Amino acid sequence: EVQLVESGGGLVQPGRSLRLSCAASGFTFDDYAMHWVRQAPGKGLEWVSGISWSGGNIGYADSVKGRFTISRDNAKNSLYLQMNSLRVEDTAFYYCAKDRGGTSWYYFDYWGQGTLVTVSS
Amino acid sequence: QSVLTQPPSVSGAPGQRVTISCTGSSSNIGAGHDVHWYQQLPGTAPKLLIYGNSNRPSGVPDRFSGSKSGTSASLAITGLQAEDEADYYCQSYDSSLSVVIFGGGTKLTVL
Numbered sequence: 001e002v003q004l005v006e007s008g009g010g011l012v013q014p015g016r017s018l019r020l021s022c023a024a025s026g027f028t029f030d031d032y033a034m035h036w037v038r039q040a041p042g043k044g045l046e047w048v049s050g051i052s053w054s055g056g057n058i059g060y061a062d063s064v065k066g067r068f069t070i071s072r073d074n075a076k077n078s079l080y081l082q083m084n085s086l087r088v089e090d091t092a093f094y095y096c097a098k099d100r101g102g103t104s105w106y107y108f109d110y111w112g113q114g115t116l117v118t119v120s121s
Numbered sequence: 122q123s124v125l126t127q128p129p130s131v132s133g134a135p136g137q138r139v140t141i142s143c144t145g146s147s148s149n150i151g152a153g154h155d156v157h158w159y160q161q162l163p164g165t166a167p168k169l170l171i172y173g174n175s176n177r178p179s180g181v182p183d184r185f186s187g188s189k190s191g192t193s194a195s196l197a198i199t200g201l202q203a204e205d206e207a208d209y210y211c212q213s214y215d216s217s218l219s220v221v222i223f224g225g226g227t228k229l230t231v232l
Contacts, residue, residue, distance in 0.1 A: 035221070037167075044123065044208075044210065044223060044224075044225045044226040045159075045161075045167065045210050045212075045223045045226065046223065047220060047221035047222070047223065050221065059219060059220060059221075061220055062218075062220075095166055095167070100172065105214055105221050106155075106214075107155070107157035107169065107172045107173075107212065108157075108159075108167075108169060108212075109169050109172070109178065110169075111166040111167055111168070112166065113165075113166050114166055
């Protein structure tokens with residue numbers, strides 16, 4: 001059974017940093033691209049970032065480019081999102097999602113339960 | 122403002138058929154990129170509903186179907202049931218922006 005479990009969310013002040021983690025199990029992690037998708041409370045889905053199976057292809061939404069860094073550790077079956085210079089508008093549930101493909105972005109066949117990041121002073 | 126446009130809400134009575142549209146442009150749906158659909162029940166994570174325009178993952182009832190034409194796609198739900206009440210999102214890829222894109226979401230209300 002595929003499982004994606006996010007952790008690391010919480011309350012943080014504007015301008016500070018936070019690191020999210022996603023522990024994956026139930027599939028061959030290093031065969032697939034992985035993504036972070038966020039959802040502000042009461043709002044729609046927004047793709048944040050994606051990383052190919054090898055880490056050689058990485059993409060970011062314009063809203064987080066230069067502030068967020070996605071990475072993965074295939075030996076630990078884990079995905080990460082380093083979030084710096086956080087803004088109030090980054091407040092959202094952050095979901096880890098598995099891509100159906102390995103190198104480029106296609107669709108998300110499994111999602112984690114999400115972790116809430118609240119940016120507030 | 123989402124790159125893919127969906128109606129904010131649709132509604133239907135139990136047993137009826139509803140459709141949800143997803144309108145894009147020549148740099149995403151019109152460029153040949155596939156459209157995928159997700160269902161998000163209240164308080165839960167999104168779940169894949171339709172992939173590759175019209176394919177259903179195992180376990181998704183055949184009451185759900187998808188189609189794509191030109192720069193648009195549609196999700197159809199027949200035989201509406203109370204448990205179909207949820208938010209539905211379309212998703213594709215935009216070649217010009219080089220990003221994954223979502224529609225703004227459509228809230229389905231079963232009357």
